[in-house]
Amino acid sequence: MVDAPDPVPLSALQHWCYCPRQCGLIHLEQAFDDNLHTLRGQAVHARTDQPGVETARGVRVERALPLWHDALGLVGKSDVVEFMPGGAPYPVEYKHGSRHKAPDIAACDDLQLAAQALCLEHMTGQPVPEGALYYASSRRRRVVAIGAELRAQVVATAQAIRQMLASGELPPPLAGEQAARRCKGCSLIDRCQPLATRAGLDAARQTLFDPDA
């Protein structure tokens, strides 16, 4: 019997968008370093003291709802899905940190939310044209339209991740301006060692057998 490929976790899309290597370290190498756990803990905590959503009349709130999409091979959980009176699902993803992230980093949150929306459509047969991100420290929602471009990006990203998992190859560290901005905030920096660049390693190799270097 041939195993079907393991479904890609929804969180992997956000990781991949932030940094393919981070995605590889987590999902290929199962590297969970301490501060990642810590961040998750904080995210969960933020959820419990977030008021408001249950009070709206007729809105049923499901927390930690299992999500999947067989055709795309996605699986995961939503922090919150609000079911409208007509039964239409509305995903809300909780993020630590502020709403005012750099646009390219916020875009990774959008991608993960869009993937949740696609899962919900697959599961319920209902259209999900919109969802929201809730940022714990600024305590604000940001509404995200699940447009054609985002949908295509979900499909392409899931594909890329599946390829990486199948090849078993860890993507290289970020470089240049992206590295400067993203590695600082990355919980896997110690494991990844982005500063020990290929160029640095090669240069060190050049002088390894020189006693005076």
Add this chain to the structure above:
Amino acid sequence: MQLLNTLYVTLEGAWLRLDNDTLRVEVERETRLRVPLHHLSAVVCFGHVGLSAPLMHRLADEGIALVLLDDNGRYKARLEGAMSGNVLLRQAQFQRLADATFTLDTARACVAGKIKNCRQVLQRGAREAKSEQEAAALTRLADDLAASLRALPAADSLDALRGVEGEAARQYFSGLNLLVRPDQRAAFTMDGRTRRPPRDRFNALLSFLYAMWMNDCRSALEAAGLDPQAGFLHALRPGRAALALDLMEEFRPWADRLALTLINRSQLNTHDFAVREGGAVTLAPDARKTVVVAFQERKKDEISHPLLAQTLPLGLVPLVQARLMARAVRDSAAPYIPFVTK
């Protein structure tokens, strides 16, 4: 990165148990020590130390390594949780092992790291030597090591490499004798490296220190997801942690330096060693504690790591190096670079 503590239990007859979120050390039902588990990365027990099953379960859950060593620090066993190792990385490791170029290259790097760090020890000794004659002798030996280092790229087989390494080690150990304080030399002369069993005091001390470094290297490799048994420089042999031995080469001179410090500052004296019938020498139980404490203190020293452009405690360097090794294994074009100090 944070240097978590390793709890070394050298106390004969100690009993370790779980007490909520702390580890409790008892001797004859009396509590001697309590350590919060979240401060620990490993628990290392020497000789006759007992521990409870609930504690073992908890250590496994928390990913805290439990290591059993004999009285002399030799490895006996290790308890690993379910998530240890990384099968994909290990698969790559075995593929590299079958790749003669990678194997030789990595082995060369390990030897180079050792020789460079050994040379530092001799050069520093030469600078601090009391007599010109000794300074000259140490400088000569350091030059010999430089020649060995330069010979490494041309060593075209593992045997050739091990030959260069053996010769360098011989020269280096003869130099170590000159680094012992003159009034201690009679008691701590070493005639080359002897082990199984060590046959002089210096060797007994080195064996014990190497055992602890070895243990840290092994743990670091496990933490990085590598298989400590599958090494490049050291031949594969059942029961031998060949990769841990490879990784440890670059750290041996650190152990040597600590041994010299302990002797030269008279933290250890002749009565701290037992000479057995026939000539085997062992470290006395009380002295083991002295060595363990000194080793733990040394691991807190801040070191600047040239490749990562950051300072970190010496105790974390094996982990950093194990990760660099994992990186070389994953990406065969990225060379392994040992930790070399200036």
